[in-house]
Amino acid sequence: MRKLLLGLFTLLSFPAAAQLADSFADGNFTQNPTWAGDAASFQVNSQLQLQSNGPAITGTTLQLVTPCQAATGTTWEFYANLKLATSSGNYADVWLMADQPDLKTTGTKGYFVRLGGTPDEVALFRKDATGSPVYVVNGLDGSLASSTNNVVRVRVTRSPQNVWKLERDPTGAGTSYVTEGTATDATHQRSNYCGVLLTYSAANNRSFYFDDFRVTDATPPALVSATPVTARQLDVVYNELVDAAPSAVSYRLAGAGAPAVLTAQRDATDPALVHLTLGADLALGNNTLEARNVSDLYGNTATGPLTMSFVNKGFPVAPGVNQVLITEIMADETPTVGLPASEYLEIHNPTAGTLVDLGGVRLQKAGSTTGAVFPAGATLLPGEYAVVCGSTRATQFASFGKVFGLTNFPSLGNDGDRLLLRSRTGQTLFEVSYSDTWYKDNRKKDGGWSIEMVDLANPCAGIDNWTASTDVSGGTPGRANSTKATKPDLTPPALLRAVALTPTTVRLFFGEKLDSTTAANPALYALTPAAAITRVAPVSPDFRMVDLTLAAPLVVNKPTTVTAQRITDCVGNAAGPATSAAFALPGTPAPGDIVINEVLFNPRTGGVDFVELLNRSAQYLDVHGWQLSSETVTGTDVLDITTEPYVLAPGQLVVLTTRPDVVQNHYPTHDAAAFLAMNSFPSLPDDAGTVVVLDATGQTLDRYTYDKSQHLALLDDLNGVSLERVRPEGPSLASNFHSAASAVGYATPGRPNSQYQPDPGGDKFFRIDPEIFTPDGDGQQDLTTVNYRLNQPGYVASVTVYDAQGALVRHLVRNETLAVSGFWPWDGLSNQGRKAPVGYYVFYIELFQPSSGLKYDYKRTVVVGARL
Incomplete structure (x- = not known):
């Protein structure tokens, strides 16, 4: 039997030249066509019919098979005579379609006509890989009732629509067919063999006669499906096997601008499948394929055009910068307004035609080494929103649409946080640094309300493009934001300041996020006095900074101007006129070079303390590593000012506070560029205390002891009133400080003091x-x-x-x-x-x-x- 199977597989490797037809007129069944199996148990008798001649043993099964790939749009015909009384142990199965050459094995799939059996009928069965055969058409019982002569001619047709029809002619002549029934069944679409399988008792070993086998496929192939596999590959499936060498010119995609079909290749293992290679990306949405002159294995040609409509939903691709956005943040979930009591983020795919593959994308806080990772297979459709929350909270948001419950979902700070979405390769895809001032509503920031991005086309903006949700439930997770409006960024990026990190490295600070690709072009930057720039590196994650590497070292305290032009922000606004900033390599501070210029120690309700410093020296001084200290009767509170380089030019001011946004909101007439946010602030008592500034070596640069009694006695309310230095060159004593003026709102953070007095000079005592x-x-x-x-x-x-x-x-x-x-x-x-x-x-x-x-x-x- 092993030799038989190998031989049949060899035969199958060659495409059939025509439909099957065998009347055994040549006196054999071993060629034209070749039948194989239990060949020794069959013979062609003198009447030129195929006759069983097996062993006279009850329970014997015999089989003969021949290659045949016709499967649909096909007619099967054969003559049979069972010269025996059919029963459960005496019957014949004529297989029309079989997927493998061994009809005896239980795993063979296909369709067969059973002659005889207990009902003494002619019936059509389907056989699956498991289980018993099932009826497709149940024929008339008793139609093969003779004990010695059951002549019948059978015809089975299967339409291209998978409608089966079983007919029987009891005369055997093929002129008086009776319909046994019809049924629709599309379970099996492929065939490799047809054949006969006999079961008999000892007395009936020579009682089976067959003749006039004919398989006719007279219908052209029909399209079953067209499926995009990649952006430039389309798989086409037919209802039957097609020509081995399909032509690319037989295929075209309908519509203006549709990509051309470059190649057409039949699949090596499934001859009904054709792979099309396209010359350009397949359009998203609805498409139509046209096929002409496609032939099946038997020469039936579809003159067509055959058409098949299909939808291209796109193929997941790794997202680029701003192709996945955080568009809503619920940081303070209690007290609830109408949403689940759970922190969440909303993400959005703003593209018009990109299916984003989120697998491996990491959500994390800035500075954190851990994060929440989206699972493999996670996708976001063009324009789609999704809720992102902790893995144990996902069920709470199931009714809101697509939800990603992630392990290690970061805890969202109520007052503010910096969140990042990073790609599998570590690229920053999106960054947002929010704070509770973004609510712009003191009631809503107390909990239960989300903040929403207003204009999704302006993802790089900060507070101006975010606000509290106006939805009655407190937010809009998984759908368009309630605050949606057009709020474009029309402002080109401005260069805020420049700092010399080392003698050959200069860091530029811009007022908004940059397009990191264009910002890396050395041709956009120039130094005065002239100096060569050897490298430009935008600094992640938000690309508000750019590092320039110089060919020659800078000279300490020598002023230099850097100019940037045509710098583009992350939404495409390009700076028009050149923007510039002065800097120098910083020197070493001495006591008194930096002085305390203004102190707010008793802020108004909702406000925060601040200390303003003034560089009254002729040097450029870097406050990196410096400390701000508060000395009280209960102890000393010393905190770092900044861990990043921050250089003060001669005469420059800097305002130290934990919440620049709050101070700026309380005192609108400010210079935002003069603020430096500290992570935490030393405690300044409301009645009295001492503020100390120390450099990176611990050296005291300035000390000022304040007291509320130093305020103008005429003031009824001291809340929110700062003490200002009167003369920059004067000592840090009470006599040189005075309450800020009412005309400026009682404080002047980041700009000249309202009580400033110049030294009058002169030669008089x-x-x-x-x-x-x-x-x-x-x-x-x-x-x-x-x-x-x-x-x-x-x-x-x-x-x-x-x-x-x-x-x-x-x-x-x-x-x-x-x-x-x-x-x-x-x-x-x-x-x-x-x-x-x-x-x-x-x-x-x-x-x-x-x-x-x-x-x-x-x-x-x-x-x-x-x-x-």
Whole structure:
């Protein structure tokens, strides 16, 4: 039997030349066509019929098979005579279609006609890989009732629509067919063999006669399906086996601009399958394939055109930058408004035609080494939204559409966080740094409401393009955002500052996210004085920074200007005019180079503390590694200012706070570029304390002891009022600080102080400036100063203020040891803390030199005025 199977497989390797037809007129069954199997148990008798001649043993089964691949649109005919009484042990199965040559094995699949059996019938059966045969058409019982002569001619047809028809002619002539029935069955579409399988008892070993086998396929092939396999490969399936060498010109895709078919290749193992290779990507959506002049194995040609419509849903591709967005954030889920009490994110595929493959994409917080990874097979359709949450919370969002429940879903900070989506290769696909100010609604930020991206076409924007959801449930997980609107980014990127990290590395800081590809072009940058740039590297994850590598080292404290032009942000806005920034390689700080310029220690409700520093030196100084300290009676609180390079130019201000956005919201007239966010802030008591600035070596650069009593006594409410340095060059003492003016909102973070006074200079020992002042807290000449410049140090002075009638008003200074120069401010208040009336006043100055014992008296006049 093994030799038989090998021989049959060899025969099958050659395509059939015609339909099957065998009347045994040549006196044999071993050629034209070749039947194989239990060949020794069959013979062609003198009447030129195929006759069984097996062993006379009850329970014997015999088989003969011949290759035949006809399967649909086919007619099968044969003559038979069973000269026996049919029964459960005496019957014949004529196989029309079989997938393998061994008809005896239980795994053979196909269709056969059973002659006889217990019902003594002619019936059509289907055989699957497992289980017993099942009826397709159940013939008339008793139609083969003779015990010696059961002549019958059988005809079976299968239409291209898989409708089977079974006919029987009891005369055997083929002219008087009776229909046994019809049925539809499309289970098996392929055939490799047809044949006979006999079962008999000992007395009937020579009682089976067959003749006139004919298999006719007169119908052309029909298209069953067309399936996109890749963007440029289409698999076409027919209802039957087709020609071994299909022509590419037989195929075309309908529609203007449709890709051409380059090649057509029949599958090596499934002759009904043809692989088409296209010249361009297949269009998404509905498509139509046309096929002409396609032939089956028997020469039946479909002149066509045959047409098949199909839908191309796209093929998952790894997402690029901004091809998967975080469009909604529920960071504070309680108290609930109408959504599940669970943190979630919403992601969105903003593309019009890209099926995004999320497998391996990582969701994580900035700086974290762990993250939540999307599973293999996770996809996002063009325009589709999905909810992302913790793995144990996925069922809570099942009703909202597509949900990805991820292990290691990051905990979302209520006040804010920085979230990243990274590709399998580590590329940053999307980044968002949100805070609770993005709600723009104090009630909603307390919990139960999400924040939503407003314009999905502007994914790089921050607070301006996000706001609290307006949906009554608190958010819109898995669907379009309730705040959806057009809010395009029309602003080109601006260069905020530049920092020399090393003598040959300069880092540029931009105001928004850049297109990292265009930003890497060295031709976009230039230095003055000229210096060669050897490398440009945009810095991930948000690409707001660009590092330039220089060919030659910079000189310490030598000012240099970098210019950037045609820089493009991540949504395509290109900078028009060149944008520039000055920088220098920073020097080494000395005490007093950096001073405390303004302090807010008692913020208004919802506000935060801040400390403003001023670089009053002639050096460029890097605050990287510096510390800000608060000293109180209970201890010292020392915290790092920044772990990143941040250089202050001469005369530059920087505002230190944990929440620049809050400070900027409370004091709108600010310079946003002057703010430096600290991760945490030292505690500043509301009544009194000491602020200290230390450099990276621990050296104290400046120290200021504040007290609420230093505020203008006329103020009824000190909340939200800062103390400002009056003279930059003056000492960090209470006498050099004053309450910020009401006219500027009681604080000036990031811009010149409202109470700033220049040094009047001059060659006199004592000078009053201004000589007329209006102490009303509006920031316009709120105080006057007694300025001194002496010939040597070591003097001691007392200053007293009298009114025009000579009455004592204020002891301003008592026995104070003086430096060579300095000043004393008077805020117009008396010793009792009351505002001095409008009028003339006299400063009586007593100057004493202990080394010589000399004493000098001076009088200077000042006017307390009022604005009408």
